[in-house]
Amino acid sequence: xxxxxxxxxxxxxxxxxxxxxxxxxxxxxxxxxxxxxxxxxxxxxxxxxxxxxxxxxxxxxxxxxxxxxxxxxxxxxxxxxxxxxxxxxxxxx
Numbered sequence: 001x002x003x004x005x006x007x008x009x010x011x012x013x014x015x016x017x018x019x020x021x022x023x024x025x026x027x028x029x030x031x032x033x034x035x036x037x038x039x040x041x042x043x044x045x046x047x048x049x050x051x052x053x054x055x056x057x058x059x060x061x062x063x064x065x066x067x068x069x070x071x072x073x074x075x076x077x078x079x080x081x082x083x084x085x086x087x088x089x090x091x092x093x
Contacts, residue, residue, distance in 0.1 A: 010049045010081055013091040018046060027089040036089055041066060042080050049090070055081065 012018045017028040025043030027036040038046070044065065048058040055077065062073040084090040 009052055009054060009093045010085070010090045011052075011093045012046070012050065013088055016089045018050075018089070020047070027084075027087075029088050031088060036084075036087055038080070038084075041076070045077050045080055046084075046090075049081075 012027075013029075015029070015031045017030070019026050020043045023040045023043065025038040025046050027038070028034075029036060041062070045058055045062065048061050053061070059070060059073045059077055062068060062077060063070050066073075068076075081090060085092070
């Protein structure tokens with residue numbers, strides 16, 4: 001996966017719904033009729049995106065909240081965002 005995403009904002013796709021339940025993130029993908037579950041860190045990343053933060057801002061928040069170096073946070077957040085874009089859970093704004 002390409003983790004060099006543009007430095008823009010991402011949001012929950014208009015055809016998807018997102019909630020956090022027991023620490024996990026749950027997407028309901030209405031067009032596909034599917035449910036997608038992500039872990040606690042993924043849910044944190046999506047919540048940061050919903051606060052209209054850029055990818056750089058999200059990476060900084062992940063490094064501050066979790067014990068991970070910036071390069072790893074960048075790779076992981078980029079991979080997650082790319083996968084969620086492909087699944088139709090997120091959209092670029």
